[in-house]
Amino acid sequence: MTITPDQATSATERLVSDDQLEASRIPVTKVGFATIGGGLGSFALVNRLRIAGVPAEDIAVIGAHHSPGTTFFQRCTALGLTGDSRLRSESSARIDNLWGFPGYASQEARRTRSPRPLLRDLLDGVGGEAYSPTVAAVRDGLDKEARRIGWHRMTSGTPADHLFKRVDGGYFVICREKGKLVAIQSDHAHLALGATGARQPADVAAFREAFPTSTLLTSPYDDNAATLSRLANRGGQVVVRGAGPAAVHLLEQLAAARARHGRDLHIWHVLRSWPDGSSGRDEGLGFRHQRLEFPRSAYTGTLREELRGVDEDDRLEAIERLGAPSTPRRKAVDDVLAQAREAGWYDAVVGEVDTFAERNGQIDTVVLLQNGERMTVTADHVFDASGLESDAGEHPLVADLLAFSPVSTNRLGGLRTGTDWTVDGGDSGDGLLFATGRTARGGHYGPVDSFLGLQQAALAIADTLAAAGFGAPLTPLRSARSWLHWIGGKSL
Amino acid sequence: MTPTLAGRLQTRIALAVVPGLPVTAFSAAMLDKLTPADALVGLVAITVVGLGWDAAYQAIQDRRWDRDWPRPFTLLSWIPEAFGSWLVLHLLDRAAPLGTHLAFFTALWLAALAVRAMVLPVLLPRSRHEGQRLRGVRGSTSDDPLPVADSVEQTGPQHSRARGFSLMGLKPQPGNGRLATLALFFGIVGAVVLLAPLLDNHHAGPMSADALMTKSGAAMDRADKNDRSGATSTDWDTSRRVLPSSIVFHGADLATTLTMTLMKPDGVLVTPDEQHAAWYGQGAAPGQRGPAVVIGSSDAVFKGLRDAHRGQRLQVARKDHSTVTFVVDSVDTVDAASFPTQKVYGASPRPLLRLVGYDAASGRNTIVFAHAVSLRKSPTEG
Ligand SMILES: Cc1cc2nc3c(=O)[nH]c(=O)nc-3n(C[C@H](O)[C@H](O)[C@H](O)COP(=O)(O)OP(=O)(O)OC[C@H]3O[C@@H](n4cnc5c(N)ncnc54)[C@H](O)[C@@H]3O)c2cc1C
Numbered sequence: 001m002t003i004t005p006d007q008a009t010s011a012t013e014r015l016v017s018d019d020q021l022e023a024s025r026i027p028v029t030k031v032g033f034a035t036i037g038g039g040l041g042s043f044a045l046v047n048r049l050r051i052a053g054v055p056a057e058d059i060a061v062i063g064a065h066h067s068p069g070t071t072f073f074q075r076c077t078a079l080g081l082t083g084d085s086r087l088r089s090e091s092s093a094r095i096d097n098l099w100g101f102p103g104y105a106s107q108e109a110r111r112t113r114s115p116r117p118l119l120r121d122l123l124d125g126v127g128g129e130a131y132s133p134t135v136a137a138v139r140d141g142l143d144k145e146a147r148r149i150g151w152h153r154m155t156s157g158t159p160a161d162h163l164f165k166r167v168d169g170g171y172f173v174i175c176r177e178k179g180k181l182v183a184i185q186s187d188h189a190h191l192a193l194g195a196t197g198a199r200q201p202a203d204v205a206a207f208r209e210a211f212p213t214s215t216l217l218t219s220p221y222d223d224n225a226a227t228l229s230r231l232a233n234r235g236g237q238v239v240v241r242g243a244g245p246a247a248v249h250l251l252e253q254l255a256a257a258r259a260r261h262g263r264d265l266h267i268w269h270v271l272r273s274w275p276d277g278s279s280g281r282d283e284g285l286g287f288r289h290q291r292l293e294f295p296r297s298a299y300t301g302t303l304r305e306e307l308r309g310v311d312e313d314d315r316l317e318a319i320e321r322l323g324a325p326s327t328p329r330r331k332a333v334d335d336v337l338a339q340a341r342e343a344g345w346y347d348a349v350v351g352e353v354d355t356f357a358e359r360n361g362q363i364d365t366v367v368l369l370q371n372g373e374r375m376t377v378t379a380d381h382v383f384d385a386s387g388l389e390s391d392a393g394e395h396p397l398v399a400d401l402l403a404f405s406p407v408s409t410n411r412l413g414g415l416r417t418g419t420d421w422t423v424d425g426g427d428s429g430d431g432l433l434f435a436t437g438r439t440a441r442g443g444h445y446g447p448v449d450s451f452l453g454l455q456q457a458a459l460a461i462a463d464t465l466a467a468a469g470f471g472a473p474l475t476p477l478r479s480a481r482s483w484l485h486w487i488g489g490k491s492l
Numbered sequence: 493m494t495p496t497l498a499g500r501l502q503t504r505i506a507l508a509v510v511p512g513l514p515v516t517a518f519s520a521a522m523l524d525k526l527t528p529a530d531a532l533v534g535l536v537a538i539t540v541v542g543l544g545w546d547a548a549y550q551a552i553q554d555r556r557w558d559r560d561w562p563r564p565f566t567l568l569s570w571i572p573e574a575f576g577s578w579l580v581l582h583l584l585d586r587a588a589p590l591g592t593h594l595a596f597f598t599a600l601w602l603a604a605l606a607v608r609a610m611v612l613p614v615l616l617p618r619s620r621h622e623g624q625r626l627r628g629v630r631g632s633t634s635d636d637p638l639p640v641a642d643s644v645e646q647t648g649p650q651h652s653r654a655r656g657f658s659l660m661g662l663k664p665q666p667g668n669g670r671l672a673t674l675a676l677f678f679g680i681v682g683a684v685v686l687l688a689p690l691l692d693n694h695h696a697g698p699m700s701a702d703a704l705m706t707k708s709g710a711a712m713d714r715a716d717k718n719d720r721s722g723a724t725s726t727d728w729d730t731s732r733r734v735l736p737s738s739i740v741f742h743g744a745d746l747a748t749t750l751t752m753t754l755m756k757p758d759g760v761l762v763t764p765d766e767q768h769a770a771w772y773g774q775g776a777a778p779g780q781r782g783p784a785v786v787i788g789s790s791d792a793v794f795k796g797l798r799d800a801h802r803g804q805r806l807q808v809a810r811k812d813h814s815t816v817t818f819v820v821d822s823v824d825t826v827d828a829a830s831f832p833t834q835k836v837y838g839a840s841p842r843p844l845l846r847l848v849g850y851d852a853a854s855g856r857n858t859i860v861f862a863h864a865v866s867l868r869k870s871p872t873e874g
Contacts, residue, residue, distance in 0.1 A: 092493070092613075092620075098617055099613045099614050099617050100613055100617075100620060101609065101610055101613045101614060122563075122564065122567075123564055124562070124563045124564070125561075125562030125563050125564060126562050126564045127564075279557060280556065280557030280558070281557065281558070295557075295558035295559065295560055296493060296494045296558070296560045296563075297494040297553070297558060297559040297560040299493055299494070299621075300493035300494050300495070300496075300620060300621055300622070300623050300624075301493070301494030301495060301496055301553075301559055301560060301623050302494070302496055302497075302550075302553070302554060302559040302623070303558070303559045304496075304623070305496055305623070306559075452493075452621070455621070456618075456621040459617060459618045459621060460618070463618075474617060474618075476615040476616060479614060479615055479616070479617055480614055480615055483614045
């Protein structure tokens, strides 16, 4: 690295000048707008900009993958979801369609020549299981839209190492291409870095340190195929931690394996709390049942407005409460678990995990129960489904920003942002820095890490950019015309 | 997605214009019993009543921990809104028959749903994210720098809005107290404005009408010359009760003597015989102020009624040898179950006539509404 902090023009705020880059012989490419990440968050915003007529040459997508869905679908696959598996979100939360109309349901109805998807979508919340798109439907739609907007013309396929503010306004994004550093100079920049990987609570981190080679503790995002088949074939004791969709999916897989192979597989389900329904939610037997990750009105309704209006402490507390791990209610899961409880091969343990330790080829989980007692579960394997990492500071690029600029993170690990999604302290001259997705967790909006949240952010950011002179506002006329282009599959 | 109160109100008002107005015009053209004027009043009533419902829906949602309710409830809104608006219109005396109203309402409702689901998202993509608000969600332009809640941001991160906030406890908290009040205010004011004309009518009340008419020796009201009845004789005493003797209605191929009939204790009116029409003696007499009602069988004597139409004339001869000429205002066919009692028997200072043809087989009534235009005195008096 040729640019070091002491070269910066200011001690507290590091700024980089064109001369410095020239002196370091780093080639510079200029664009109007650079988005760092290249996942769904980047996609949503770039999609909106392209739709309103920003040329592909004005946009740089800086990320390791050439397809916007790579990271997302990798995670789906790791969880054991196949193309036919259903995701969680609604029909109109359609990542490849900015308008949300027509939704995934009508597309599926047309494809399968059956009104069922539409009906299920219509009866969302009362009759039967609500409609959600399949992984394959999301993937196909995304690929198609990425082709339509010329995604590959904007992507570099290289991750970003640094984001510098430029002395004369705007930003430099520094990447490494074939061993050489290159710089992309942009007027405005956007961060959507997603999660770095599975979350590592303190107890898991301590275990990794103590038993660096152990394979007895994994996350649902690791490759668990071998472990699952070994458990299925031999039976044994297994600990599942967490109460989110990933944990539920694991429980389903384990129950199916048990039924198929007939081995005695005992599941210890470790839960932090035992919600009892007193909050007004649909809760019970250790689970919070909720259609979406957040209550629906946090996406667009009153809760969204309320969250925008409160100060940070209250907001973070509310976001934690509203976005606490929950799963959509599914009869198949309820039945399997009820059966398991009856047959006695499923036990819920409520408390905080104290320590994990490997002993004689098995793993001990010490749980601090709610009554203050300690309980030790000795198992053959532990699945830690406590979620994905949310601390944006875990990304080296963000850590660097935090160190050398007034940018800061909040208690939930997201960058502090304003209601227009600009990063506090991130502006550089006339240049604006935005963050969406998990990178903006704890900002003014709850469900940042969702298709709808990413699109909402994209619409707002693009309007702010248009006001700042980059790209055009999406007037009703332009919107309608673009929609017709979308319907007609017209390439941009 | 879940709307906010501001979004609900803005969307409802916008949808009342498009597709509301075109659908109203279309409905008035398609539905027999819906005049354009009534349809327009209906649209206004439906919208104003709807704003009140919006405030109510939002109040209910805001009382729930998640500020929401299951989505299909939106479809259930048909029930209170359809019947609520009909009731208001009914009180206003502007209600079309219930069936017609429901058809009209459903057309409006479906069109609004469709536009909300399919057109709004396409024209204003930000609206679905902003709780269906329409204002401030159009693409920004340079003179309209930043859309939506930037003002909140400018006040700095540590500001909460002035209104009370209880997200923490997730307690009931009307998110938009001020707006809710505003909506309720408009709802009430709207209802009062719409209901005001009623208060006048109400003094008389539909029930007291008959008594008023039969009262003899009442003050000698003269038909107002400006009255639309346009009675030609200046000394037409509309409070005088002269019994009718016969009726002639060429347009309906009708000429018959009139007998008198009274309502049976069970509330049924019947003609003594099929071949003759009968006058309802407990109501006004033809030429007397108020509605005089003549009934007959649609199969026999009143066979021609269904061919009658607006503007035709008919004569009723009275026992004092005078003749009253009436002009047809409208012809209606209704189910006995939805008999427009108020419209047929409702009090009026003008001399009116209603010919009610009943069909025992189908249970349908054909009703001719007419008003008196002239009185020809008997030759001896004249
Ligand atoms: C299994 C699963 C199921 C989900 N289901 C739904 C659902 O049904 N509905 C819904 O609305 N949401 C769902 N989500 C949530 C959400 O929509 C996705 O997580 C979404 O992918 C988030 O987009 P993102 O851009 O923030 O992150 P990602 O899509 O993860 O993209 C971030 C990208 O940034 C890249 N990156 C990181 N650091 C750098 C760097 N320094 N330089 C360049 N690139 C970098 C990463 O490689 C990655 O490709 C789901 C998430 C998961 C994991």
